[in-house]
Amino acid sequence: MKQSQLFTKTQKEAPKDEVSKNAQLLIRAGYVHKEMAGAYDLLPLGFRVVDKIKQIVREEMNAVGATEFLMTSIQNKNTWTDTNRWDDEIVDVWFKSDLHAGGQVGFGWSHEEPITAMMKNHIHSFKDLPVYVYQFQNKLRNELRAKAGLMRGREFIMKDMYSFSIDEETHNVFYNQAMEAYTKSFERLGLGDDTFITFAAGGAFTEFSHEFQTICDAGEDITYINREKNIAINEEVLNEKTLKDLGITEDELEKVTTAEVGNIFNFGTEKCEQMNLYFDGPEGKPIPVHLGSYGIGITRVMGVIAEKMSDENGLVWPEDIAPFRIHLISINADIEAQDIYDKLQESGVEVLWDDRDVRPGQKFADADLIGIPHRVVISPKTIEAGGLEYKKRTDADANIISESDLFQLVK
RNA sequence: CGGGAUGUGGUGUAACGGCUAACAUAUCCGCUUUGGGAGCGGGGGACUCCGGGUUCGAAUCCCGGCAUCCCGACCA
Numbered sequence: 001m002k003q004s005q006l007f008t009k010t011q012k013e014a015p016k017d018e019v020s021k022n023a024q025l026l027i028r029a030g031y032v033h034k035e036m037a038g039a040y041d042l043l044p045l046g047f048r049v050v051d052k053i054k055q056i057v058r059e060e061m062n063a064v065g066a067t068e069f070l071m072t073s074i075q076n077k078n079t080w081t082d083t084n085r086w087d088d089e090i091v092d093v094w095f096k097s098d099l100h101a102g103g104q105v106g107f108g109w110s111h112e113e114p115i116t117a118m119m120k121n122h123i124h125s126f127k128d129l130p131v132y133v134y135q136f137q138n139k140l141r142n143e144l145r146a147k148a149g150l151m152r153g154r155e156f157i158m159k160d161m162y163s164f165s166i167d168e169e170t171h172n173v174f175y176n177q178a179m180e181a182y183t184k185s186f187e188r189l190g191l192g193d194d195t196f197i198t199f200a201a202g203g204a205f206t207e208f209s210h211e212f213q214t215i216c217d218a219g220e221d222i223t224y225i226n227r228e229k230n231i232a233i234n235e236e237v238l239n240e241k242t243l244k245d246l247g248i249t250e251d252e253l254e255k256v257t258t259a260e261v262g263n264i265f266n267f268g269t270e271k272c273e274q275m276n277l278y279f280d281g282p283e284g285k286p287i288p289v290h291l292g293s294y295g296i297g298i299t300r301v302m303g304v305i306a307e308k309m310s311d312e313n314g315l316v317w318p319e320d321i322a323p324f325r326i327h328l329i330s331i332n333a334d335i336e337a338q339d340i341y342d343k344l345q346e347s348g349v350e351v352l353w354d355d356r357d358v359r360p361g362q363k364f365a366d367a368d369l370i371g372i373p374h375r376v377v378i379s380p381k382t383i384e385a386g387g388l389e390y391k392k393r394t395d396a397d398a399n400i401i402s403e404s405d406l407f408q409l410v411k
Numbered sequence: 412c413g414g415g416a417u418g419u420g421g422u423g424u425a426a427c428g429g430c431u432a433a434c435a436u437a438u439c440c441g442c443u444u445u446g447g448g449a450g451c452g453g454g455g456g457a458c459u460c461c462g463g464g465u466u467c468g469a470a471u472c473c474c475g476g477c478a479u480c481c482c483g484a485c486c487a
Contacts, residue, residue, distance in 0.1 A: 009437075010448090011423090011436090012422080012423085012436065012437090012448070015422070016417085016422090017418090017479045018480080037478085090487090093485095093486080141486090144484080145481095201487085209487090221486095260486090293487095359447085359449065360445065360446045362447080363446090363447085365448045368447090381446070
């Protein structure tokens with residue numbers, strides 16, 4: 001893409017009411033626009049980053065045999081009364097609205113009830129199981145207090161996956177596969193080293209649920225971790241019994257602030273019993289379905305990465321998340337740059353070409369702020385020196401490479 | 412929802428109760444410049460969040476609302 005076609009502008013200063021680093025950087029660099037508290041528009045750059053994150057997660061979910069679909073944002077009240085979760089006293093994040101035609105709808109803060117209700121149309125027999133589905137969905141939550149930029153919003157994109165299994169054993173197999181898929185996803189998202197599978201509060205069916213917590217000062221959770229033993233415990237379940245069960249003592253644990261980027265949860269048969277989702281077993285007897293729920297906060301992941309990965313000049317995206325792979329900067333070399341740009345495009349490399357008629361200093365400053373991993377400069381100076389100038393966003397110094405070096409590099 | 416703070420061009424700031432609300436940046440035009448947010452000149456852009464009140468006079472003081480941020484609570 002040519003930068004002259006990018007309508008967004010960079011800003012030297014962040015809005016004064018935006019205190020969190022992630023939102024400051026993302027706004028300054030033109031990735032997001034704040035619509036109101038807890039609601040951010042995704043501008044072209046931000047949209048591309050979110051797309052990258054989604055694609056990685058999508059590939060990992062597909063790899064465990066889940067199928068993508070999409071449910072609605074507005075939800076039927078009756079679906080939620082069965083489980084007693086329509087009540088604002090029980091679920092305090094509801095957005096609700098009256099219909100002009102009469103009655104009420106809720107705006108989806110989760111889809112556990114609607115998906116379970118929907119599956120009554122599709123799951124009748126043990127032969128229909130298992131079912132694994134997931135979606136990328138805008139969740140709407142009436143949070144009392146939005147905070148920390150993209151970290152806790154009232155509207156955000158979530159990947160939610162649901163597993164419908166025939167029995168506990170089958171459920172557990174998939175649950176563990178999902179856990180591995182999550183681990184892989186966060187590795188590919190560049191958060192592997194700082195993300196921990198964390199024991200957290202469970203539900204009626206299990207003692208623990210598993211959260212994926214990433215070390216991040218802007219996070220809202222306190223987690224106790226041990227890197228060697230790869231054990232992490234959410235503060236909310238840190239007690240004698242948990243420590244004993246996990247075979248660890250408190251002084252072996254390090255206390256860190258974390259952001260919950262994912263959560264997997266076993267409902268057992270509870271929800272399906274409440275909602276009357278049963279299947280006929282081999283002997284013809286009705287058996288309740290085992291439900292699992294698995295979430296990743298897609299836009300929160302973008303916030304966490306922005307929060308964690310930057311320097312004094314701006315964002316520093318991991319290779320696989322960046323909106324573009326190469327930032328091509330031309331200085332008085334439009335014809336040569338056009339040639340390189342075309343060739344990169346043809347070979348499928350995502351390149352942002354700063355073709356604007358602005359001074360070099362501004363291009364460099366903007367490139368640093370936007371944080372694309374590889375920077376290539378072409379100018380009379382570099383041409384005379386033998387080609388192009390190349391620098392990684394994380395490098396301090398640049399060096400001259402040839403055109404063929406560049407194509408070798410991006411392969 | 413409790414507590415605290417703040418609302419002034421797109422963004423960041425200034426302005427004693429008193430002149431046509433100032434400056435920087437961004438933007439537009441011209442000249443100049445072209446490897447780290449250049450320089451000079453000129454232009455446009457604000458019902459000072461909204462509604463009341465006090466006053467000869469309110470961006471400024473008072474009351475109410477709304478919005479935003481922070482702390483807490485909350486976060487199956």
